[in-house]
Amino acid sequence: MTDDGPPQDDTGAERKMRFLFALRSHGVTDTRVLNAMERIDRGTFVRGVFSDRAYEDMPLPISCGQTISQPSVVALMTQALDVTSRDKVLEVGTGSGYQAAILSLLCRRVYTVDRHRRLVREAQEIFRNLGLVNITAFAADGSFGLLEQAPFDRILVTAAAEDPPGPLLAQLKIGGIMVLPVGQSDAVQSLIKVTRLQSGYDYEELRPVRFVPLVEGLGTE
Ligand code: SAH
Numbered sequence: 001m002t003d004d005g006p007p008q009d010d011t012g013a014e015r016k017m018r019f020l021f022a023l024r025s026h027g028v029t030d031t032r033v034l035n036a037m038e039r040i041d042r043g044t045f046v047r048g049v050f051s052d053r054a055y056e057d058m059p060l061p062i063s064c065g066q067t068i069s070q071p072s073v074v075a076l077m078t079q080a081l082d083v084t085s086r087d088k089v090l091e092v093g094t095g096s097g098y099q100a101a102i103l104s105l106l107c108r109r110v111y112t113v114d115r116h117r118r119l120v121r122e123a124q125e126i127f128r129n130l131g132l133v134n135i136t137a138f139a140a141d142g143s144f145g146l147l148e149q150a151p152f153d154r155i156l157v158t159a160a161a162e163d164p165p166g167p168l169l170a171q172l173k174i175g176g177i178m179v180l181p182v183g184q185s186d187a188v189q190s191l192i193k194v195t196r197l198q199s200g201y202d203y204e205e206l207r208p209v210r211f212v213p214l215v216e217g218l219g220t221e
Helices: 008-025 031-039 048-053 071-081 096-104 117-131 164-172
Strands: 088-092 109-114 135-139 151-155 172-182 191-197 201-209
Touching: 008 031, 008 071, 031 071, 031 096, 048 191, 071 096, 071 151, 071 172, 071 191, 071 201, 088 096, 096 109, 096 117, 096 135, 117 135, 164 172
Parallel strands: 088 109, 088 151, 109 135, 151 172
Antiparallel strands: 172 191, 191 201
C-alpha cells in the first residue's frame, strides 16, 4: 500500500484554515471580508507552476509579467475600503481578477479595468465560471478612471502611482473612499486611504506596501 498522505479534503480544509488564520494575524477583523475571502478560492486565479502556492501569504506571478497581490494585503485593502452592499466600486488593475471577485461579494457592482487585454479576458472567463454577474471588466488605462460610470462610492487601485491620479479623485463621490498605493515603483510605497469630504479630501497613511507600477496607456498583450 502506498501512503498518499491525507485525503484531499483534509488537506484543503487545513490549508483554508491556515489561510484564514494568516489573515486574522495580520489584523483583518472584518467578518464580511473574512467570509468573502473564505468563499473566493485564490487557487482559481493562480495558474501553472505557482498554483501550489496559492494559499501562501505571498504575491505570485500571473500572465503579462504582473502579480496577484498577497492575500493579507488584499484583505487589509478591502477592509480599509469599508464597502457596503449598496456601493458601486471601481477597481484599477484587474490582474488575475481575485480582488474584484472578493469585492463583488461585498458590494452592488464592480467595474474593473486593466491595461492588458489578455488579463481582462482571462479574468472575465473566471467571473463567468463563478457566476459573478455583478462584475464588468474592461481593457483601459485606469488612471483616467471610468467616466461613463462615475461617480463611484469606492475606488481601489492595485498598482502604484506617484500621486493619486486626478481623474480618480474627481470620480469619487462625496463621502466616498479610495484606497491606493502611492510612491515610486521600486522605492517604498505607502498604502493610503483618501476620503472625499464636502470640500476637499482627507488622506490617511495605512502601511508600507509594494505594488507593480501604474503604467500609462494600453499594454501590447
Ligand atoms: N488586483 C489584482 C492584482 C493587480 S497587479 C489581482 O487581484 O490579481 C496590478 C495590475 O495593474 C496589473 O495587472 C497591471 O496590468 C495593471 N495596471 C497597471 N497600470 C494600469 C493602468 N494604467 N490602468 C489599468 N491597469 C493598470
